[in-house]
Amino acid sequence: MKGYKVYLAVAVLLLLALPSFGQAVSSAVNTPITVTRSESITISVTTALPTLTIPAGVLNSSPQNMVVFSSWNLKPTRTNGVQICVSAAAALTGSTGNADTIPVAAMYVTPSGGSATALGGATANCGITGAVQFKSYATGTAAQRKNLTGQSDTIPVQVTLATDVTADTYTGNLTVTGYSN
Amino acid sequence: MFVEFPKFLAVGGLVCALLTVVYPLRAQSLTVSVISPLPNLIVNGTSTNSGSMTVRTAWNAAGRYLGWVETCLYMNAPLTGTGGNPDTIAAANVQITLPGGGTQSIVGGGDCGVATSTRITWNYGQSGNANATVGFQVTNLGNLEADTYNGTVYVVALMY
Numbered sequence: 461m462k463g464y465k466v467y468l469a470v471a472v473l474l475l476l477a478l479p480s481f482g483q484a485v486s487s488a489v490n491t492p493i494t495v496t497r498s499e500s501i502t503i504s505v506t507t508a509l510p511t512l513t514i515p516a517g518v519l520n521s522s523p524q525n526m527v528v529f530s531s532w533n534l535k536p537t538r539t540n541g542v543q544i545c546v547s548a549a550a551a552l553t554g555s556t557g558n559a560d561t562i563p564v565a566a567m568y569v570t571p572s573g574g575s576a577t578a579l580g581g582a583t584a585n586c587g588i589t590g591a592v593q594f595k596s597y598a599t600g601t602a603a604q605r606k607n608l609t610g611q612s613d614t615i616p617v618q619v620t621l622a623t624d625v626t627a628d629t630y631t632g633n634l635t636v637t638g639y640s641n
Numbered sequence: 642m643f644v645e646f647p648k649f650l651a652v653g654g655l656v657c658a659l660l661t662v663v664y665p666l667r668a669q670s671l672t673v674s675v676i677s678p679l680p681n682l683i684v685n686g687t688s689t690n691s692g693s694m695t696v697r698t699a700w701n702a703a704g705r706y707l708g709w710v711e712t713c714l715y716m717n718a719p720l721t722g723t724g725g726n727p728d729t730i731a732a733a734n735v736q737i738t739l740p741g742g743g744t745q746s747i748v749g750g751g752d753c754g755v756a757t758s759t760r761i762t763w764n765y766g767q768s769g770n771a772n773a774t775v776g777f778q779v780t781n782l783g784n785l786e787a788d789t790y791n792g793t794v795y796v797v798a799l800m801y
Contacts (some may be wrong), residue, residue, distance in 0.1 A: 482706070482801065483706075483754065483799060483800065483801040484669060484671050484706060484799070484800045484801070485671070485753065485754050485797065485798070485799050485800075486671040486672055486673050486698075486797055486798040486799075486800075487672070487673075487797075488673075488755075488795045488796065488797040489673050489674055489675055489696075489795070489796045489797075490793045490794065490795050490796075491675040491678050491679060491694065491793070491794050491795075491796065492678070492679070492791060492792070492793060492794075493679055493682070493716075493720065493735065493777070493791075493792045493793065493794050494679075494681045494682065494720075494789060494790065494791055494792075495681075495682045495683075495684060495689055495720055495730055495779050495789070495790040495792075496681055496682070496683050496684065496788075496789050496790070497684040497782075497785045497786065497787045497788055497789075497790070498683070498684070498787060499787040500787065533784075533786060533787045534786075534787055535723070535724075535726075535786070535787045535788045535789075536722065536723050536724030536725050536726045536786070536788060537723075537724060601725075602725060602726055602727055602728070602786055605786060605787075606784065606786045606787075608784055
């Protein structure tokens with residue numbers, strides 16, 4: 461009788477220790493997820509520069525306006541603003557057989573709030589030597605850096621010759637640049 | 642008054658007890674690892690391109706569990722940018738494509754015993770390992786500031 465008591469006690473105790481088939485959770489492993497939104501500055505000319513006419517007997521044209529639309533989305537480190545600049549890589553040339561040109565330095569842009577400034581100077585603006593900075597926009601805040609609605613700038617351009625040129629139509633290209641560093 | 646306990650039951654109990662002692666000696670284990678991490682996802686418009694990551698689950702139920710193993714993903718926080726960028730990407734915008742097909746937000750119903758986790762795969766067996774490749778794409782981004790947004794995806798497994 462006493463032996464069975466021992467059996468019973470041991471069996472009950474050990475049965476209680478049977479596996480419970482519960483749950484086990486692993487340690488969590490983490491891995492990075494990275495999303496990159498690239499920067500952008502978009503420039504477009506919404507109103508092209510009209511023909512600049514140099515009347516007979518004078519060396520300069522009246523200013524004419526071109527309208528430029530710009531928008532941008534910059535990363536947080538771009539706190540030095542966005543600059544809008546105008547430059548020209550080459551002189552304006554006439555028609556076939558006309559050796560005269562209108563040099564880059566004869567083209568003037570009037571910066572916002574400033575006075576007419578010749579292109580082709582020694583100073584670099586927007587990372588381009590000879591470019592004239594028309595305007596600079598602050599980018600100190602997140603809203604300023606993410607200017608997706610954009611804005612228009614009206615940029616006056618004129619020609620002032622140092623020496624007269626043959627009567628002709630002279631053509632060339634201006635480059636408008638948006639820049640941030 | 643003590644009632645006699647049948648000897649065969651007592652012996653059976655001892656056998657079970659022995660099994661109880663023996664099984665735990667075979668250590669159970671359950672681990673997860675990321676064997677192919679997620680590449681950088683690039684925003685194009687209002688969503689990113691697609692990328693994938695592969696996770697491995699290894700387990701040994703060791704007789705202590707039935708051998709069902711589920712592996713889950715979850716995120717605890719949105720992706721955040723740098724510096725003074727206030728924009729964030731909500732975890733709910735992270736879409737995952739399961740190995741078996743189907744796309745859903747990584748924010749799920751709470752599998753693997755973790756709130757908001759999403760089960761990506763099931764496995765069964767007393768021991769084994771299995772890889773699962775999950776596709777990722779982030780959607781509905783709106784107008785985020787240009788930046789690099791960082792977050793953390795967690796992998797966890799549950800065995801029972």
